[in-house]
Amino acid sequence: MTTPQTPPVHEAAHRRDWPAYFxxxxxKPARDTLLKALALFGDIxxxxxxxxxxxxxxxxxxxxxxxSAGWNVWAQDGSDDGLNRTKSRPEIKSALNSNRIxxxxxxxxxxxxxxxxxLNASFSLPFCPPTHFKALWQQIDHAIEPGGRFSGQLFGDRDDWATIDDRSHFTRTETLALFDQYILESFTEEDRPSKHIGENHKHWHVFHIVARKKESK
Ligand SMILES: C[S@@+](CC[C@H](N)C(=O)[O-])C[C@H]1O[C@@H](n2cnc3c(N)ncnc32)[C@H](O)[C@@H]1O
Structure with missing residues (x-):
């Protein structure tokens, strides 16, 4: 008898089944791209x-x-379940009481x-429908002050999910163009098959980004 394979976490994200994903x-700890950005700011x-x-x-x-790095936080998500889990964390409860979040x-x-x-967006922007991405990116770029940073991920055109209608994926050139007014402090391109087999296999094409907005001239 073969043991059934536990579905990988990306299978839940594929279906937008956020409770299963969470x-x-x-x-899991904070994302590396966020930790890099926090470290680049130094002490607060x-x-x-x-x-x-x-x-x-x-x-x-x-x-x-x-x-915990000393910042106040404005957090957003479209998932009730995600936000309930966020609010139930002891550090967040305490920050809500002190108006830090x-x-x-x-x-x-x-x-x-x-x-x-x-502005941090970890593995979330690819789930914005392409019809809204341009407006969302304008908001993001407008929100980041000169000298401020973006940390997070965008998904590439060779990712298996690039063919899903409601996902936003970009070529490397398109991704770099979004950051033409930024200095790339860390830019890693992941372009690899997952280790899963059969229906759970996925090709990943992900850009991991930390970028600092250029100061105004
Ligand atoms: C893959 S999860 C990443 C969550 C978290 N940032 C992390 O790194 O674990 C994607 C998140 O984007 C949110 N999301 C997806 N589509 C959204 C939309 N159209 N508007 C707001 N949030 C959305 C989901 O609810 C989910 O929490």
Whole structure:
């Protein structure tokens, strides 16, 4: 008898089954791209904490790291389940009590993003429908102040999900063009087959990005 393979976490993201995705991701630490961006900012003045944005915060793994690095946080997601999980984390409960975090239930299609020195979007922007991506990116770019940073992921055109109608994927050239007013501090292209076989196999094409917006001239 063969043991059934546990479905990989990407299978839940494929279906946009966010509760299943968060279950599988439970206990995971903050994303490396966010940690790199936080490290690049160095120490934060506790008397004047800047505001960080977490777009598509999911169950809050990155928001917690922003708070512990001394930032105030504006977190957003379209999933009730994700936001409930975020709010139930002890660090977030405490930050809600001290007004260090604002949590917004909103879709990417209807956002007003405040100005920020750090905008993080970990594995979330590819789920914005292509018809809305341009407007969302304009909002993101407008929100990031000169000298501020973007951290997160975009998905490439060779990713298996690039053929799904409601996903936003970009070539390397298109991705770099989005950052033409930024200095790329870390830009890694992952272009590889997953280790899964059969129906769970997926080709990954992901850009991992940390970028600093150029200062105004
Ligand atoms: C793959 S998860 C990533 C979550 C988290 N940032 C992380 O790194 O674990 C994608 C997130 O994007 C959110 N999302 C997807 N489509 C969305 C939309 N149109 N508007 C708002 N949030 C959306 C989902 O609810 C989910 O939390």
């Amino acid at each position: 279950d599988r991701m439970e206990g 003045d506790p008397n004047n904490p800047p505001l960080a944005i977490d777009l598509g915060c999911g169950a809050g793994r990155d928001s917690v790291a922003m708070l 604002q949590i917004h239930h909103a879709d990417f299609e209807n956002l007003q993003i405040p100005k920020t020195k750090l």
